[in-house]
Amino acid sequence: MNRQIAQLFGLTVVLFAILIAFTSRWTVFDAQSLEDNTANRRPLIEEQRTPRGLIFARDGRTLLARNRAIGRGEDRVFTRVYPTGGLFAHPVGYSFIRNGRRSLELFRNDDLVGEEDEFQSILSELEDQTREGFDVVTNLDAGATRAAVQGLGGRKGAVVAIEPQTGKVRVMVSIPEYDPNRVPSAFGQIERDPNQPLLNRTTQELYPPGSTFKVVTAAAALDSGKVSPTSVIDGSSPKTISGVPLENAGGQSFGPISFTDALTNSVNTVFAQVGERIGQNTLVEYMRRFGFYADPQLDYPDFQMVPSGIINGKGDYVDSGFDVGRVAIGQGGLEGEIRASPLQMALVAAAIGNRGRLMKPRLTDRILRKDGRVKQVIEPDLQSQVVKPETAEQLAQMMSRVVEEGTGTAAALAGITVAGKTGTAEVGANREFTQPWFIAFAPVENPRIAVAATVERQPPGSAGGTVAAPIARSVLEELLGSG
Amino acid sequence: MSARTRELFGLLPVSLLVAAGFAAVLATRTQDVSNATITYGAVFLGLCVIAHLFIRARLTDADPYLFPLAALLAAIGLVLIYRIDADLAREQAQWFVVGLVFFCGTILAIRDHHVLERYRYTIAAVSIALLAMPRLPGIGGQVNGAFLAIKLGPIQFQPAEFAKLGIIIFLASYLRETGDILVRPRLRPLPFQRQLLLYGLPALLTLLAILVLDLGTAASLLLVVFVASLVAVLRERPSPKHFGPLLLVWGLAMLMLIVIRDLGSSLMFFGGFLALLYAATGRLSLVAAGATMFFGGAVFVANNVSHVHERVEIWLDPFKRGVVDNEGYQIAQSLFAQADGGLFGQGFGQALLELPGGGTILPAPHTDLIYAVLTNEAGLFGAAGLIGAYLLFVWRGYKTAMLASDGFSKLLAVGLTAVFALQVFVIVGGVTRVIPLTGVTLPFVSYGGSSIVANMVLLALLLIVSDHARSERIRRGGLV
Numbered sequence: 015m016n017r018q019i020a021q022l023f024g025l026t027v028v029l030f031a032i033l034i035a036f037t038s039r040w041t042v043f044d045a046q047s048l049e050d051n052t053a054n055r056r057p058l059i060e061e062q063r064t065p066r067g068l069i070f071a072r073d074g075r076t077l078l079a080r081n082r083a084i085g086r087g088e089d090r091v092f093t094r095v096y097p098t099g100g101l102f103a104h105p106v107g108y109s110f111i112r113n114g115r116r117s118l119e120l121f122r123n124d125d126l127v128g129e130e131d132e133f134q135s136i137l138s139e140l141e142d143q144t145r146e147g148f149d150v151v152t153n154l155d156a157g158a159t160r161a162a163v164q165g166l167g168g169r170k171g172a173v174v175a176i177e178p179q180t181g182k183v184r185v186m187v188s189i190p191e192y193d194p195n196r197v198p199s200a201f202g203q204i205e206r207d208p209n210q211p212l213l214n215r216t217t218q219e220l221y222p223p224g225s226t227f228k229v230v231t232a233a234a235a236l237d238s239g240k241v242s243p244t245s246v247i248d249g250s251s252p253k254t255i256s257g258v259p260l261e262n263a264g265g266q267s268f269g270p271i272s273f274t275d276a277l278t279n280s281v282n283t284v285f286a287q288v289g290e291r292i293g294q295n296t297l298v299e300y301m302r303r304f305g306f307y308a309d310p311q312l313d314y315p316d317f318q319m320v321p322s323g324i325i326n327g328k329g330d331y332v333d334s335g336f337d338v339g340r341v342a343i344g345q346g347g348l349e350g351e352i353r354a355s356p357l358q359m360a361l362v363a364a365a366i367g368n369r370g371r372l373m374k375p376r377l378t379d380r381i382l383r384k385d386g387r388v389k390q391v392i393e394p395d396l397q398s399q400v401v402k403p404e405t406a407e408q409l410a411q412m413m414s415r416v417v418e419e420g421t422g423t424a425a426a427l428a429g430i431t432v433a434g435k436t437g438t439a440e441v442g443a444n445r446e447f448t449q450p451w452f453i454a455f456a457p458v459e460n461p462r463i464a465v466a467a468t469v470e471r472q473p474p475g476s477a478g479g480t481v482a483a484p485i486a487r488s489v490l491e492e493l494l495g496s497g
Numbered sequence: 498m499s500a501r502t503r504e505l506f507g508l509l510p511v512s513l514l515v516a517a518g519f520a521a522v523l524a525t526r527t528q529d530v531s532n533a534t535i536t537y538g539a540v541f542l543g544l545c546v547i548a549h550l551f552i553r554a555r556l557t558d559a560d561p562y563l564f565p566l567a568a569l570l571a572a573i574g575l576v577l578i579y580r581i582d583a584d585l586a587r588e589q590a591q592w593f594v595v596g597l598v599f600f601c602g603t604i605l606a607i608r609d610h611h612v613l614e615r616y617r618y619t620i621a622a623v624s625i626a627l628l629a630m631p632r633l634p635g636i637g638g639q640v641n642g643a644f645l646a647i648k649l650g651p652i653q654f655q656p657a658e659f660a661k662l663g664i665i666i667f668l669a670s671y672l673r674e675t676g677d678i679l680v681r682p683r684l685r686p687l688p689f690q691r692q693l694l695l696y697g698l699p700a701l702l703t704l705l706a707i708l709v710l711d712l713g714t715a716a717s718l719l720l721v722v723f724v725a726s727l728v729a730v731l732r733e734r735p736s737p738k739h740f741g742p743l744l745l746v747w748g749l750a751m752l753m754l755i756v757i758r759d760l761g762s763s764l765m766f767f768g769g770f771l772a773l774l775y776a777a778t779g780r781l782s783l784v785a786a787g788a789t790m791f792f793g794g795a796v797f798v799a800n801n802v803s804h805v806h807e808r809v810e811i812w813l814d815p816f817k818r819g820v821v822d823n824e825g826y827q828i829a830q831s832l833f834a835q836a837d838g839g840l841f842g843q844g845f846g847q848a849l850l851e852l853p854g855g856g857t858i859l860p861a862p863h864t865d866l867i868y869a870v871l872t873n874e875a876g877l878f879g880a881a882g883l884i885g886a887y888l889l890f891v892w893r894g895y896k897t898a899m900l901a902s903d904g905f906s907k908l909l910a911v912g913l914t915a916v917f918a919l920q921v922f923v924i925v926g927g928v929t930r931v932i933p934l935t936g937v938t939l940p941f942v943s944y945g946g947s948s949i950v951a952n953m954v955l956l957a958l959l960l961i962v963s964d965h966a967r968s969e970r971i972r973r974g975g976l977v
Binding site: 015016017018019020021022023026027029030032033034036037038039040041042044045046048049051053054055056059060 | 772775776777779816821822829832833834835836837838839840849858872876877880881884887888891892895898899904907911915918921922925926929930931
């Protein structure tokens with residue numbers, strides 16, 4: 015009988031080994047997928063119990079996101095409160111257990127929940143520190159943001175302001191906005207709103223940039239040596255471009271005109287010829303250097319950004335086969351039309367303003383520990399040298415003429431020289447609306463702010479110089495005036 | 498060193514573990530380690546020393562490891578339950594004392610376990626009555642669809658815990674008597690024609706049945722194994738007179754499945770029976786026939802008794818939409834808790850147990866899912882340690898059976914150990930989704946008076962058998 019008993023013990027060993035094998039499966043091998051299972055509320059509950067890091071405006075004092083404790087003792091949980099309401103909704107976003115996260119709240123989540131690397135977390139475990147999120151100080155400026163919102167005055171549109179030398183994003187405004195505090199209670203309503211308040215128009219929406227794109231064309235033309243600021247080109251109207259007549263704004267005919275004057279007066283026929291002179295390949299090459307054809311290198315979630323570029327009637331990005339003359343003036347056709355996000359156009363202005371050096375745009379300035387120690391500073395980072403410094407200088411001088419005496423005089427500031435470019439694209443099925451644009455940087459001698467402003471679907475006759483330039487002006491005034 | 502001194506030294510680490518465990522839980526809860534932890538450890542050690550002195554007086558030669566292992570398991574249980582709910586731990590500690598009383602009472606009442614053989618039919622009848630009690634109106638009741646508990650006044654009681662002891666005693670006694678006659682030594686080989694008849698006909702019929710009934714792979718396999726083992730059993734020419742009761746046991750297990758609707762407990766009972774049958778006869782064919790009959794019956798019941806069917810469905814896919822938040826919530830949360838534990842666990846008292854709004858995230862953390870709580874807090878290593886402790890206990894149980902000299906003692910020890918091991922497998926297997934989750938307790942660890950008391954009696958019986966076996970060996974001058 016003892017042989018059978020020994021066999022029974024052997025069977026028990028096998029059965030218990032199965033138990034340990036299955037326990038290993040759940041604790042080690044399948045642990046990650048179980049943790050990621052949507053029915054698993056543990057990570058969420060755990061997260062609710064640790065206060066998230068705060069989010070500040072640039073001044074380090076204005077709170078953009080804070081926590082409210084609910085309950086006490088073991089039951090205490092934290093929920094997010096956004097004291098500024100919808101003002102910073104697009105750059106900051108939201109974070110709620112039920113609704114997930116968006117914008118910076120999503121991009122900086124690891125820091126905001128206080129995630130440390132392995133070594134650090136062991137250290138803090140030893141020091142018996144309770145886990146707490148790190149604070150995030152943004153580059154966002156409350157005053158200038160308000161100025162931008164006021165400038166848009168309830169019209170749909172977007173304003174972006176960037177420091178050319180550092181890439182710091184000082185203003186990111188997209189109208190309509192949503193109130194993140196209402197997300198837990200009315201997310202469905204916000205999501206279904208036909209005005210698309212969740213859409214960040216600065217990064218997620220592409221508009222025809224109109225004549226502001228002439229800055230890109232000019233940069234490519236000057237830098238590749240195809241023209242100089244004093245080159246004289248025939249600016250009569252209409253002119254046949256790609257077999258189809260092209261007219262200047264209002265049908266105005268300029269005759270032979272210098273390249274600088276052509277930019278000042280936004281002469282379409284001149285720029286279309288320049289576009290044809292530099293060709294598709296060179297234009298696309300310079301666009302890539304400006305950051306077109308790729309998501310902006312912003313500290314922002316990928317799903318909330320789209321690349322700017324030339325897009326055909328089917329919605330595909332194309333880098334050849336388009337009407338280079340019309341793209342050069344910020345238009346195009348079914349085979350390829352230029353479309354750009356407001357952030358991208360702000361980056362164009364910033365790159366010219368920073369002597370051709372395009373800095374990566376940054377919403378975050380620094381990450382702070384709870385005791386105030388700096389955990390991480392987001393240093394300025396060069397994205398690309400778009401054009402030679404001399405080219406940028408020449409173009410900056412040309413752009414300052416636009417504000418002094420050209421189409422962008424509405425952006426002029428007392429005592430500060432502003433360099434800019436207007437744009438007025440025709441939109442709508444029958445081109446019954448306009449998309450006014452203005453991009454600028456200032457002061458020209460030492461640019462500290464670059465800005466892009468645009469307004470959606472304006473009535474005919476609304477031009478970049480009259481509608482968008484004043485918005486850019488008030489943002490510049492706020493940012494440069496306050497310091 | 499005498500066996501008893503070894504036992505005493507075995508209790509020391511157990512007491513340390515209790516004190517350390519309570520200290521860990523208290524530290525995370527109140528930030529300061531009060532005297533209470535030392536008190537808990539000391540009281541536990543005191544109780545164990547009293548039981549030890551009792552064993553020293555009455556069962557001088559009994560196995561020295563069984564009691565410390567049981568104490569270790571009970572200590573782990575107490576710490577875990579204390580971590581879940583301090584009030585429950587106090588009750589459990591009281592039940593532990595009651596269990597010790599029953600433990601000593603059993604040892605006092607049963608000087609020689611052979612006396613149990615005399616009452617085997619009474620014991621069997623009482624056990625079956627106990628099993629049926631939860632179905633009685635008034636005292637019985639359904640918990641999670643299964644009939645496992647009865648209520649007598651303020652005391653809730655799981656009769657199956659005690660029935661398992663009675664049924665093992667009965668089976669051990671019955672099989673001691675009939676085991677040799679059930680199977681007869683092999684006779685000369687059969688003539689060719691009879692062999693053809695014996696093997697060919699069933700094979701043909703099986704093939705026909707598979708084709709006609711259009712059975713799937715699993716069912717076909719089950720049928721083939723069943724028929725093959727049945728043929729092998731028949732080849733042994735068992736006497737129907739002795740074989741009848743075995744069929745009765747199978748019928749009883751099936752009935753139990755239908756009556757108390759708990760797959761786990763019937764698996765435990767029938768598995769214990771098969772282990773005894775194998776130990777008594779050494780015939781794998783008998784076990785295979787029994788196992789396939791049980792499995793076939795279980796599949797049938799699973800398809801026809803809605804509660805059992807539901808449990809199986811949950812087991813197959815607990816994460817299905819709509820299931821995971823309802824019927825599958827318990828097993829899903831069990832797996833989530835284990836995943837949260839990882840290799841080393843969250844630490845004692847650290848794992849997430851309470852929901853922010855009150856209530857526990859794990860349903861029944863102190864009974865069904867206590868293994869998941871342990872894995873959450875102590876990780877894979879802690880869980881493997883617990884399984885290791887159970888394996889040591891089972892090893893000492895089977896060792897006792899091997900040392901015993903008479904059939905009844907051997908079979909009793911085998912049966913008690915097997916049913917103990919199976920109970921561990923059924924509940925831990927349920928919690929880890931090896932098999933469908935059922936409401937069986939984790940011996941010595943889970944919260945529950947009946948469980949503690951019944952397992953204390955089981956331990957007492959094992960020690961009595963062990964004492965007899967070892968003292969006899971020592972008398973004969975053998976090494977133990």
